[in-house]
Every structure is written in C-alpha cells, then in structure tokens.
Amino acid sequence: MLKKITVASVVIAVIIIISISLSLSSDDVLPESTVEETPSIEVQADVIMPTKVSRPGCEETDKCYIPSKITVEKDSSVTWINEDSAFHSVTSGVYDEPTGLFDSGYMDPYQTFSYVFDTSGTYDYYCTLHPWMEGKVIVE
Ligand SMILES: [Cu+2]
Structure with missing residues (x-):
C-alpha cells in the first residue's frame, strides 16, 4: 500500500x-x-469576416462579410479583418471575374487589409476561396 x-x-x-x-x-x-x-x-476594422464562413450558409443571412454592404465617402479607406480561423480574401469583382482593382490575397487569421476608394461608385467584392462570400462597398 x-x-x-x-x-x-x-x-x-x-x-x-x-x-x-x-x-x-x-x-x-x-x-x-x-x-x-x-x-x-x-486595429479598428470596418468589415469583419466572422468565424465559420468557410462553409456555405453565411450567404443565407448575408453575413459572410459583416456588414456585407458598407457606404463610405470618396477618398476613404475601408479595412477588413479576418476573424475566422481559415484563409479568406477580399477581391474586387464577382466570383471568377475579378476586376483587378484590389485583392488582399489569402489573409491569415486576424490579418487586416485596407483599400482607399478614390472614385465614387459601387464595388462588388468576394472571397476567391469561398464563392458564397460576397460584399459591396458603396463610395459616395
Ligand atoms: Cu473565404
């Protein structure tokens, strides 16, 4: 014992x-x-890529990018942050049709990406890895 x-x-x-x-x-x-x-x-981000958006479903509630639609004044920058554990991108255009205006490339978790919009208009963007992830920047 x-x-x-x-x-x-x-x-x-x-x-x-x-x-x-x-x-x-x-x-x-x-x-x-x-x-x-x-x-x-x-870093204060304007748009968040939340967790679990690497699987389809976020598009049903329009929450793949939060907010999915953001309005800014001309010459303002928009900053995105990837708060997911997977890679994501912020790429101008729609899926498979990038416009080439901006592209973050693959963003690591908690990496940020910023772009200054110097021309008024509506800019669609998406994630190159997840076709269902779509967002919009409206520049006034
Ligand atoms: Cu993604």
Missing part, C-alpha cells in the same frame, strides 16, 4: 515538473510574439 502511494506521488511529481518546465518554456516564447501581435489587435 505504502509502495503504491510512493509510486503515485513520484508519478505526480514528474507530471508537475514536466508541466512547469513546459509552461516556463512557453513563457520564454510568449513575450516576443505578444509584442508583435499587439498592434494588429488594436
């Missing part, structure tokens, strides 16, 4: 030592990455 308890406490001690050393080593890595990522968290 006593031997079992001793073995068990040795196992627990080893687990504790391993978890402490793991948390110490991850603490060593954290400060650097935290410093670099802080600015992007403070």
Whole structure:
C-alpha cells in the first residue's frame, strides 16, 4: 500500500515538473510574439469576416462579410479583418471575374487589409476561396 502511494506521488511529481518546465518554456516564447501581435489587435476594422464562413450558409443571412454592404465617402479607406480561423480574401469583382482593382490575397487569421476608394461608385467584392462570400462597398 505504502509502495503504491510512493509510486503515485513520484508519478505526480514528474507530471508537475514536466508541466512547469513546459509552461516556463512557453513563457520564454510568449513575450516576443505578444509584442508583435499587439498592434494588429488594436486595429479598428470596418468589415469583419466572422468565424465559420468557410462553409456555405453565411450567404443565407448575408453575413459572410459583416456588414456585407458598407457606404463610405470618396477618398476613404475601408479595412477588413479576418476573424475566422481559415484563409479568406477580399477581391474586387464577382466570383471568377475579378476586376483587378484590389485583392488582399489569402489573409491569415486576424490579418487586416485596407483599400482607399478614390472614385465614387459601387464595388462588388468576394472571397476567391469561398464563392458564397460576397460584399459591396458603396463610395459616395
Ligand atoms: Cu473565404
């Protein structure tokens, strides 16, 4: 009985030592990455790509980009942020027919993309990876 308890406490001690050393080593890595990522968290985005839009369904409630339609004044910039865990893009035009005006390329999670609209008009955009993701910028 006593031997079992001793073995068990040795196992627990080893687990504790391993978890402490793991948390110490991850603490060593954290400060650097935290410093670099802080600015992007403070970015105020105008349009959000929310979670789970990489699967169809968001188009039914028009929430693949939130808001899916945004109106700005001429010479204003619009900033998008990818809050999903999957890649997305902000690409001018409609699916398979990009206009070439702007294209974010594949955006990593929490990456942002901005574009300044210097001409009035209505600009459709979409995600090159997910055909159901569509949005619109209206420039007045
Ligand atoms: Cu997408």
